[in-house]
Amino acid sequence: MKTRSRCRELLRIETSENVELRLNTEVVDGEGDYRLQRVVLKDRDTGGTKTVDAAGLFVLIGAQPHTDWLPSEIERVGPGYIVTGQDLMQDGQAPAHWPLSRAPLLLETSMPRVFACGDVRHRSVKRVASAVGEGSITVQLIHQVLSE
Ligand SMILES: Cc1cc2nc3c(=O)[nH]c(=O)nc-3n(C[C@H](O)[C@H](O)[C@H](O)COP(=O)(O)OP(=O)(O)OC[C@H]3O[C@@H](n4cnc5c(N)ncnc54)[C@H](O)[C@@H]3O)c2cc1C
Structure with a gap:
């Protein structure tokens, strides 16, 4: 069920005219005067970079719980x-x-x-x-x- 709704969301993103999906792409730099105006994107396959206009950047990099220090009794x-x-x-x-x-x-x-x-x-x-x-x-x- 979760996978199906995720597929639907991906399809919506892919078919949206105002969204450009770039796979295997890494944001490697930001540029601008006093505020962000451009980001530099690196293609992980070719290693090439490209600078594109950007007014904002939302970073979603996941999370790690960092609970290694807890005793093994805590499941x-x-x-x-x-x-x-x-x-x-x-x-x-x-x-x-x-x-x-x-x-x-x-x-x-x-x-x-x-x-x-x-x-x-x-x-x-x-x-x-x-x-x-x-x-x-x-x-x-x-x-x-x-x-x-
Ligand atoms: C990019 C991003 C965007 C988000 N946007 C939203 C949003 O729009 N709306 C929303 O509701 N939620 C959002 N969230 C989720 C929200 O930030 C978390 O759900 C919320 O902060 C969880 O609170 P918490 O107190 O459980 O953990 P945290 O806020 O992570 O606090 C845990 C604290 O414990 C500290 N800590 C860790 N290990 C130890 C240790 N060993 N000793 C002492 N201190 C330690 C950490 O430094 C941290 O300060 C977002 C999260 C991310 C990453």
């Missing part, structure tokens, strides 16, 4: 996104090493009473508002844990 997936709450459950059961009688709380990691929120969390929405919201939820969960 992570993919490049290091921290697994929390329901995503820790296997067939409705808490993971074998989980020491508490209750299941992990919504944003609790595989280490009891340690929470993760925001972009670093597996399956988080990756938006400012949701990161802030998860932070406020975590405060409530900490109160809950402290009263256990």
Whole structure:
């Protein structure tokens, strides 16, 4: 489903008259007086460069969670996104090493009473508002844990 909607989006981009799609292209420089007016594009196949007019540049370079420093008890997936709450459950059961009688709380990691929120969390929405919201939820969960 996700792949199908991504294909639709790509098709929309490719068929838009006001969008020029350049594959294998790298922005290697920017030029302008006081503000950006041109970018220099490098063709990765030929190595050749071309300067084109540009009033703005939106950089979207992906993200890395950088969670290597965490202890191995904190479960992570993919490049290091921290697994929390329901995503820790296997067939409705808490993971074998989980020491508490209750299941992990919504944003609790595989280490009891340690929470993760925001972009670093597996399956988080990756938006400012949701990161802030998860932070406020975590405060409530900490109160809950402290009263256990
Ligand atoms: C190019 C780009 C454009 C975006 N545009 C939008 C947008 O238009 N709207 C929107 O809602 N969202 C947007 N986002 C997503 C949004 O920025 C994130 O969802 C949001 O910032 C997540 O907040 P966070 O607190 O979880 O993580 P972050 O904002 O990444 O904060 C994590 C902080 O932890 C610090 N840190 C990391 N490791 C350690 C460590 N070991 N010790 C101490 N500190 C550490 C980092 O330096 C960083 O300051 C965009 C993201 C990118 C990359």
